Structures are given as C-alpha cells and as structure tokens.
Amino acid sequence: MAKRPATGRKTLSEANLAALGADRLAALLIEVADGDLKRRLRMELAAEVGAPDLALELDKRLNTLAASRARVSWRKRPELLADLQMLRRMIVGRLGPMDGKLALDRLAAWFDLYPSLAARVKDPKGELTLVFDAASADLMSLASTVGADVAGPLLTDALSTRLSEWASWVGRGASAMSPALARRLLSDLTTARPRPTGRLALVVRKLADRAGDIDAWILAIPDDDRRKPEVAAEIARRLAQCGRAAEARGALEASRIEPPPASRWGRGKVAERPALPDSWRAAEIAVLEAEGRVDEATEARWSLFERTLSEDTLRTLLAGLADFEDVIALDRAFAIAAAFVDPMKGLAFLMNWPAHREAAGMVLTRRDELRGSVDDTPLWAARLAGRYPDAAVLLLRARALALVRLGDGMTEEVDGLVAEAEALAGGAGSGTLETHAAFVEGLRVLAAPRRPVWR
Structure with missing residues (x-):
C-alpha cells in the first residue's frame, strides 16, 4: 500500500516555514525579494540595531x-497604499x-505626505x-504616550500652519488623546489668540x-449660533451637568424664539411664538433639576413624553419614582x-415597550x-x-387593504395576509x-380594475 503524502507538512504556515531553518529562509528571502520587500527587510534589520538606525x-x-512628483495611476494606487500602511x-x-x-516626528512627516499625494494619485x-x-x-x-510637553508643540504647529488637513485628523483622533494633551493643545490654541472660528473652532470643541x-x-x-434653540439646548445641558444652573438658564432664555412682528395689515392679530424643538425642552428639564425644581422637572418630562413618546424619557421618569408609583x-x-395623535406611532410604542x-x-x-x-x-x-386574535386580524386586514390600495391587486402577499386573517x-x-x-368580498371589489366611463 502506498504511503499517504504528508500534506500537513506542505501547508504554507509559520510553523512549517520555521522548520526550514533560518539559513534556508534567509536565502529564499534574498532570492525573491523585490523593491518593496527589500525595503521592509532593511527596516527590520535596522530596527534590530536601534531606534536611530530605523528612523534613518x-x-x-x-x-x-x-x-516625488510622478502621477500615480489607478493600477499603481494599491501598491502605494500598501507602502504607506507598511510605513x-x-x-x-x-x-x-x-x-x-x-x-x-516620523508619523507627523507621514501625515504631511497627504497633500502632495492627494494631488497626484488617481483615487x-x-x-x-x-x-x-x-x-x-x-x-x-502615540502623542499621548510621548507626553503633552513633547507632543503639544508639534501638534500646535501643525494646526497653526497646516490646519486644512490636520484639523480633520486631530478631530477624528481626539477620543484617543489623553486629557493632559487635550488641555495643553487647548491652552496653546486659545491663550492670547483670536477667538477660534471655522475649522479651528471645530477642533477646539473636540x-x-x-x-x-x-x-x-x-x-x-x-x-x-448660541441663540439658536438647538445649540443653546446643548450648552444649557452641559452647564446643568456641571452644576452651573444660573448660566444654563441664561443660555436657554437667550434662545427663546420670539414671535415675528405683527403685520400692519394683521388687524390686531397677535403672532404666535414658534414652537421650540424637543431638544430644547429636554435641556430645560435638566436645568430645572439643576435648579432643584424637581416637581416642575417631572411635569416637564411628562409633557415631553406626551409630545414624543420617547422610551428613554419614560424610563427616566420611572427611575425616579418610589415603589408602586411606577405602576x-x-x-x-x-x-x-x-x-x-398618530395612532401608528402610539401602537409602535406599546408594541415595543412591550x-x-x-x-x-x-x-x-x-x-x-x-x-x-x-x-x-x-x-x-x-x-x-x-392572546389577542381580534387585534391581529384587524392588523392583517389593514395591511392587506393598504397593499391593494397601492394598485397591485390581489398579489401573492395579499393572499397570504388574507389566509392568515382567516x-x-x-x-x-x-x-x-x-x-x-x-x-374578502370588499377587498376583491377594491382590487378589481376600474373601467373608464365613456361619455
């Protein structure tokens, strides 16, 4: 009987390659290495020598x-992207x-490659x-690991001189930044400087x-923007969380939407104040609580629930109630x-609660x-x-009627709904x-094609 081949030993894996031995692998690498692989190998060898050699x-x-100023075609783009990722x-x-x-320092230089590459890469x-x-x-x-004293000047310089690109990267990575580095950058970008605007303002907020x-x-x-109700609501909410109730109230009141002036032809009609957004009302609840007006906050939260049917609002209400009051x-x-007022939204709330x-x-x-x-x-x-077949029948019938009214007649989906309802x-x-x-008779009448009436 022929001996079964050892297919496991021929599988391309780290363990099997290691079994070839260091000398054999080194020879193979030198034999097959192209420009990219040779570059990577030189970097790995430099890393074994020390940080300055790898940096070089x-x-x-x-x-x-x-x-480089050469254009990069779509065929060469994957190779360039792989090179960037390796670096x-x-x-x-x-x-x-x-x-x-x-x-x-090298990572900052890597990011600074972007403007030139974006101009010459077909992407x-x-x-x-x-x-x-x-x-x-x-x-x-990496900047946070290095520390605020070292990374702060580098990032401040980048934001000050190359804001159009670096604003996006600093903003996107802000959540990975240490609070100490964030405080250092804030100080550098705002102390004895004009009030931040545009992209810089977005970075400062992050x-x-x-x-x-x-x-x-x-x-x-x-x-x-602070006088816009949506923005003022967020300002007030944050101030209330910090315990600065008076300032939070001031932010809200400054954003109240005033009614438009009455027309000279309005014959004495009083213009109505435009409705405030729900976000403003939610912020007012936070402000009321910060002011210690708990009962008013509870009623305001009920009012908000009546407008929105928000599950989060209701859960917050229930969390603050004593036993049996939640029932x-x-x-x-x-x-x-x-x-x-919208029956389907009300039904959705009841079904989802459940x-x-x-x-x-x-x-x-x-x-x-x-x-x-x-x-x-x-x-x-x-x-x-x-448990409630009557209600289920009504819902299935409502669905069938809605589909028929779309004009497709008694489709397979409609027939399935009718069968379920039956x-x-x-x-x-x-x-x-x-x-x-x-x-069913009424449904078929509704689904029947209507003949035009000739006169």
Whole structure:
C-alpha cells in the first residue's frame, strides 16, 4: 500500500516555514525579494540595531515619497497604499516602543505626505483619504504616550500652519488623546489668540470635550449660533451637568424664539411664538433639576413624553419614582400612547415597550384609524395572534387593504395576509369583527380594475 503524502507538512504556515531553518529562509528571502520587500527587510534589520538606525531608514522612504512628483495611476494606487500602511506600522509598531519622540516626528512627516499625494494619485473611491483618516487614532495615542510637553508643540504647529488637513485628523483622533494633551493643545490654541472660528473652532470643541473644559467648548461657538434653540439646548445641558444652573438658564432664555412682528395689515392679530424643538425642552428639564425644581422637572418630562413618546424619557421618569408609583405612571404612559395623535406611532410604542394588552385594546378601539402601510404591521399581528386574535386580524386586514390600495391587486402577499386573517378569525371572540367573507368580498371589489366611463 502506498504511503499517504504528508500534506500537513506542505501547508504554507509559520510553523512549517520555521522548520526550514533560518539559513534556508534567509536565502529564499534574498532570492525573491523585490523593491518593496527589500525595503521592509532593511527596516527590520535596522530596527534590530536601534531606534536611530530605523528612523534613518524610515526617513529615506518618507523623503523619497515627499520629493516625488510622478502621477500615480489607478493600477499603481494599491501598491502605494500598501507602502504607506507598511510605513505606518513600522513607525507605530516598531519605532514607537523604542523611541516615542522619534516615532512621533516620523508619523507627523507621514501625515504631511497627504497633500502632495492627494494631488497626484488617481483615487476616485477616496481610498487614500481613508488610509490617513484611519491612522488618526494611532497619531493621538502615540502623542499621548510621548507626553503633552513633547507632543503639544508639534501638534500646535501643525494646526497653526497646516490646519486644512490636520484639523480633520486631530478631530477624528481626539477620543484617543489623553486629557493632559487635550488641555495643553487647548491652552496653546486659545491663550492670547483670536477667538477660534471655522475649522479651528471645530477642533477646539473636540479638544474641550476631551479635556472636560466647558468654557473652552462654549467659547468656540459663534454668538449668533448660541441663540439658536438647538445649540443653546446643548450648552444649557452641559452647564446643568456641571452644576452651573444660573448660566444654563441664561443660555436657554437667550434662545427663546420670539414671535415675528405683527403685520400692519394683521388687524390686531397677535403672532404666535414658534414652537421650540424637543431638544430644547429636554435641556430645560435638566436645568430645572439643576435648579432643584424637581416637581416642575417631572411635569416637564411628562409633557415631553406626551409630545414624543420617547422610551428613554419614560424610563427616566420611572427611575425616579418610589415603589408602586411606577405602576401608576406606566398606566398613565400607556393611556397617552393609546390616545396619541398618530395612532401608528402610539401602537409602535406599546408594541415595543412591550404592552401587548394595551396595544390590542388600542387596535380594537381605533380600528378605523389603522394604517397598514407601516411595515411592522404583520410583525405586530404575529405577536398579538396568540392572546389577542381580534387585534391581529384587524392588523392583517389593514395591511392587506393598504397593499391593494397601492394598485397591485390581489398579489401573492395579499393572499397570504388574507389566509392568515382567516385562520385567526375562527379564534376571534369579540363578535364585533366584520365576517371574513364580507371582508374578502370588499377587498376583491377594491382590487378589481376600474373601467373608464365613456361619455
């Protein structure tokens, strides 16, 4: 019997290659190495010698890329992107642990390649931009490791002289930045300098978020924008969280939308004040709580729930109630949802909470207002079918009617809904539903093509 081949030993894997021995592998690498592989091998060898030697090899390649003016076609683009990724990994993964300062300088030079490359690389899909954007977290992590005193001047200079590119990278990587570095950059960018505007203002707000500096965050918002209700709401919310209730109240009140002046032809009519956005009302709740006006905050939160049916708002309400009071509050919330001006939004809230008994009652009570065009209607019917078949039948019928009214007639989907409704109708017990036969007859009349009337 022939011996079975040892296929496992022929599989290309690290273990099998290691078995060839260092001398054999070295010979193979020299034999097959092309320009890119040789460059990588030289960098790995330099890294074994020390950080300065690796930095020198990196500088050679970075300088070559920076000095080149050749156009890069779409065929050559993948090769360039792979080269950039290799350089980034060598800087961050190899040089970084050896000498953070040298690594940060080279990584900054790597980012500075972008403007020249973007001008000469054919990149319709934006792959080059994605490579640099994805590296922003590495940049900020390395800068934070090096420390604010070393990284701060470098990043400040980049933002001051090359803002159009560096604003995006610093902003994207701000979450990976240490608070100490964020505070240093904030100080450098705002102390004894004009008020930040444009892209710099966006960067300052990102840094202020990371540093926890609410004043710097507000400073970077233009005065006109602070009077906009949505912006003022965010300012007030942040101030309230910091315990600065009076300032938070001032921000809210300064943004109240004044009614337009009455027309000279309005014959004494008083213009109505435009409605404030829900974000403003949510911020006012936070301000009321910061002011210690707990009861007013609770009523304001109920008012907001009545407008939005927000699950988060209701959960916050319930969290602040004593035992058994939450049951009463839930009953109130379910009643609000059942009577909501948009019946399908109210039904969605009850189904998602879940409050199936209340949802079924709402379906039966407001059956004439159901809109089967809502995509979740069949799903809701399936959830109610076991305990509340009457409600499930009504939802399935509403869906079937909606599809027929679209003009496609008795489609396969409509036939399936009708069959489901028929199966459930036998278990329906309220006695108030239209018979299945009558419903189908009306559905077929609605689906029948209408002949034009000739005169």
